[in-house]
Amino acid sequence: MSPRPSSVGRGWLSRHWFKLVTSLAIGAGFVWLLHAGALPIIPGRDAFARMRWWTIPAYVVLWSVVHWLRAARWYWLLEPIHRVPLKRVVNVAFIGFLAIVVLPFRTGEMVRPILVRKKGQLSGWAATGTIGAERIIDGLVLSLFLFAGLSLSRPLDPLPSRIGNLPVPAAVVPSAAYAALVLFAAAFVAMGVYYWRRELARRMTHSVVGRFSPRLADWLGERVEKVAEGLRFLPEARYSAPFIAVTILYWLTNALGSWLLAWGCGFDQMDYWEACVNMGVLALGILLPNAPGFFGAFQISVYAALAMYFAPEDVVGPGAAFVLILYLAQTGITIAAAAWGFVAEHESVREALTPETKDLEARA
Numbered sequence: 001m002s003p004r005p006s007s008v009g010r011g012w013l014s015r016h017w018f019k020l021v022t023s024l025a026i027g028a029g030f031v032w033l034l035h036a037g038a039l040p041i042i043p044g045r046d047a048f049a050r051m052r053w054w055t056i057p058a059y060v061v062l063w064s065v066v067h068w069l070r071a072a073r074w075y076w077l078l079e080p081i082h083r084v085p086l087k088r089v090v091n092v093a094f095i096g097f098l099a100i101v102v103l104p105f106r107t108g109e110m111v112r113p114i115l116v117r118k119k120g121q122l123s124g125w126a127a128t129g130t131i132g133a134e135r136i137i138d139g140l141v142l143s144l145f146l147f148a149g150l151s152l153s154r155p156l157d158p159l160p161s162r163i164g165n166l167p168v169p170a171a172v173v174p175s176a177a178y179a180a181l182v183l184f185a186a187a188f189v190a191m192g193v194y195y196w197r198r199e200l201a202r203r204m205t206h207s208v209v210g211r212f213s214p215r216l217a218d219w220l221g222e223r224v225e226k227v228a229e230g231l232r233f234l235p236e237a238r239y240s241a242p243f244i245a246v247t248i249l250y251w252l253t254n255a256l257g258s259w260l261l262a263w264g265c266g267f268d269q270m271d272y273w274e275a276c277v278n279m280g281v282l283a284l285g286i287l288l289p290n291a292p293g294f295f296g297a298f299q300i301s302v303y304a305a306l307a308m309y310f311a312p313e314d315v316v317g318p319g320a321a322f323v324l325i326l327y328l329a330q331t332g333i334t335i336a337a338a339a340w341g342f343v344a345e346h347e348s349v350r351e352a353l354t355p356e357t358k359d360l361e362a363r364a
């Protein structure tokens with residue numbers, strides 16, 4: 001007999017209340033920062049004075065394409081492990097993307113492996129390996145786009161010493177970008193070493209953990225092997241090449257959408273490379289665990305990118321309109337796509353959004 005929804009809800013809250021409260025506190029902190037920095041959450045009417053309204057539906061179409069590409073490319077990571085129909089891959093990814101947005105501290109990352117394991121009959125740990133690989137390659141490609149954008153665009157000289165009224169210099173943006181490029185490049189190399197020397201990783205796990213608990217060492221060693229299965233695509237160009245190509249297309253289209261919407265909000269002088277910087281700063285800004293909905297981190301990241309290129313009055317003027325529309329469009333599309341995924345997969349919202357690590361285990 002399955003538990004009642006109310007008991008399941010209370011059980012989830014009892015296990016995750018600290019993460020939820022902490023993430024909400026982080027969100028409140030970001031709201032305070034936005035207020036202290038005079039960076040509008042809800043812009044005034046004047047912010048829309050130069051608005052080209054047709055660019056909003058155009059951006060919605062472009063970002064819907066981006067969202068689909070982001071979901072569909074997972075197909076090539078799963079295929080060498082177990083063939084999952086593209087339609088199912090996309091539906092499960094849509095649900096997983098919503099989980100990442102709404103669940104605290106990015107615990108929603110667990111949802112895709114759990115759901116595709118249930119639906120596609122492959123190991124949840126192997127699926128987790130594909131998610132890790134996706135994140136590393138995403139970070140590397142994005143960092144390269146951000147590096148190119150910073151190199152080919154012309155920011156203000158000197159860079160402003162403040163973002164709005166916040167005493168945070170805009171120079172933190174290129175510094176963080178270069179650090180991210182080094183980090184993801186190192187992670188990519190480490191991923192390759194882990195895959196090709198996974199037997200060594202398993203032996204090291206046994207030699208270290210086995211001193212304290214042979215049983216735990218066996219368990220971890222098996223998980224090392226299963227996660228490594230998720231990296232099978234690496235040496236096979238028929239899987240890795242399409243994934244990387246679609247990933248590049250995904251980020252190219254994402255930047256195009258940002259450029260179009262920024263132009264539509266009144267930034268007539270913004271070029272494509274500046275849009276790449278905006279996209280990259282936003283993606284890095286919401287990468288770390290933060291408030292549900294990425295609220296606060298999303299807004300401050302976009303304001304920080306705009307502050308590198310535009311006068312303060314433009315950042316808090318048409319920039320505020322740009323930030324609001326960008327946030328509402330991306331969040332709205334994520335919710336709508338997930339709703340489609342729930343219906344298509346006949347999946348319970350409550351069960352899908354209450355992931356547990358034990359569910360990663362594939363049971364015969």
